[in-house]
Amino acid sequence: MGQSYQHLGLEERCEIAQRRNAGESIRQIAAALDRSPSSIARELKRNAGAKAGYKPSYANDQARARRWRGSKLLRHPELQELVLERLRRGWSPQQIAGRLARDQGRVVVSHETIYRFIAAQIARTKDYAWRLYLPRGKSKRGFRGRRGGSSAEHIKNRVPIALRPPGVGDRTQPGHWEADLMLFRTYGQAILALHERTSRATAILQRSNKRAVPVASDIETLLAPLPSRLRQTITFDNGTEFAEHHRLRQNLDLKTFFCDPHAPWQKGGIENAIGRLRRGLPRKTDLAMLAPVQIQQLARLYNNTPRKCLDFRTPAEVFLEALHFECDSTSPLARE
Numbered sequence: 410m411g412q413s414y415q416h417l418g419l420e421e422r423c424e425i426a427q428r429r430n431a432g433e434s435i436r437q438i439a440a441a442l443d444r445s446p447s448s449i450a451r452e453l454k455r456n457a458g459a460k461a462g463y464k465p466s467y468a469n470d471q472a473r474a475r476r477w478r479g480s481k482l483l484r485h486p487e488l489q490e491l492v493l494e495r496l497r498r499g500w501s502p503q504q505i506a507g508r509l510a511r512d513q514g515r516v517v518v519s520h521e522t523i524y525r526f527i528a529a530q531i532a533r534t535k536d537y538a539w540r541l542y543l544p545r546g547k548s549k550r551g552f553r554g555r556r557g558g559s560s561a562e563h564i565k566n567r568v569p570i571a572l573r574p575p576g577v578g579d580r581t582q583p584g585h586w587e588a589d590l591m592l593f594r595t596y597g598q599a600i601l602a603l604h605e606r607t608s609r610a611t612a613i614l615q616r617s618n619k620r621a622v623p624v625a626s627d628i629e630t631l632l633a634p635l636p637s638r639l640r641q642t643i644t645f646d647n648g649t650e651f652a653e654h655h656r657l658r659q660n661l662d663l664k665t666f667f668c669d670p671h672a673p674w675q676k677g678g679i680e681n682a683i684g685r686l687r688r689g690l691p692r693k694t695d696l697a698m699l700a701p702v703q704i705q706q707l708a709r710l711y712n713n714t715p716r717k718c719l720d721f722r723t724p725a726e727v728f729l730e731a732l733h734f735e736c737d738s739t740s741p742l743a744r745e
Contacts, residue, residue: 416472417444417452422465425452429463481518482526492523496542499688500714507721544688564652564667570644570675573666577642583607584641587679588628590619590650591690598696600704601627602686603643604679608728609716611682613708615696625653629660642666644676685711 417425421442428438435453439446455475456468482489495505502523509517530539531548540548577585583605591600591613599616601624614627632640642664645651654665668675689707696704712728715721722730 417448419465419469422452422456422468425449426463426465426468429453480526480529481522488518489526492518492526493542496523498714499544499685499710501544501685503717504715504721507717508715511715511721544685546688563649564647564654566655567647567667568665570666570668573642573644573664577606577644580606582641584639586632586640586643587676588643588645588651589673589676589679589683590616590624590648591683591686592619592692593690593696594693595695595697600686600690600696601631602679602683603628603631604682605639605728606678608724609678609682609719610712610724610728611679611686611708613686613704615701615704619648619650621650621653622656624650625656628657632657632661632663637662644668646673646676682711685714 421444424442425438428441433441435449436446438444439449442449452468453463456471457463458467461467482492492505496502500508502520505523506516506518506520524543527539527542528548531537537548540546576582585606587604587606589602591602593599597618599619601614601616603612605611612631614631616624616627628643632643640661640663643654643657644666645654646668647670651665651667654667657663657665673680686707689710690704709725712725713723715723719727
């Protein structure tokens, strides 16, 4: 039978350093560790520092670095190009990894590998343009929250989210919506976004202002073509642009609810959708320079991007399958 070699671990390297500092010979150390003298001699020669001598942690790092074969995306250029192409299309690393696994029936690459690849390129090249491959364009991962004021006291007939039917929260029943405005640097420019909680399908509509009456009218225009079972409730934050919500109750029999003050996360679906749409529509965008078809193209891109929460199906697929929606419908999701 052939012999199998086991790499030295950090505990053994600590013992080597202790015994070497105590003046033991290579053969004495090898006998104590049940290793061959050549292994100990090679370890001391290859993993010792030029000035500091043999240090266990440094030796361990040196050995690990020597065995590293490089990122999977560096070793497979075709996979790297596929991943980068989908990142350019606005897919997140998790969406890419999940869709590849779904299509090929096995794990092809993990989302952590993709994140680490981007981080490694930033660290190696000092080119922070690599961060633009990521959906939110951040060079460091994590969420940094923001604080803001609330105008809940100015909204008449406001119904708090605590009174919303419990069944809305589990996302199993279609017809429950969330709404918000995307604001931009140029005063008055805004985009109204509506988000269906079950399918995550999202419709957007450009606005020239944020006055409450036109906003309520636009929401009515977007949702009126739907059958009543697909427009049961809608949830807002406490922006005054939604102060005319009672019009929706009267005209569509649509129940309206509002998040608690300072708690926009309670309508997390639309918050997440806007975060994803921001990649194509950052706050500095001048909407006057974009044609309506360009804005709607971003909505189609969002609705045709796979989501982990949908088992890596797309919102459009779920909207059509689960809600039995016809492609030639008058719904805003089918508009150009």
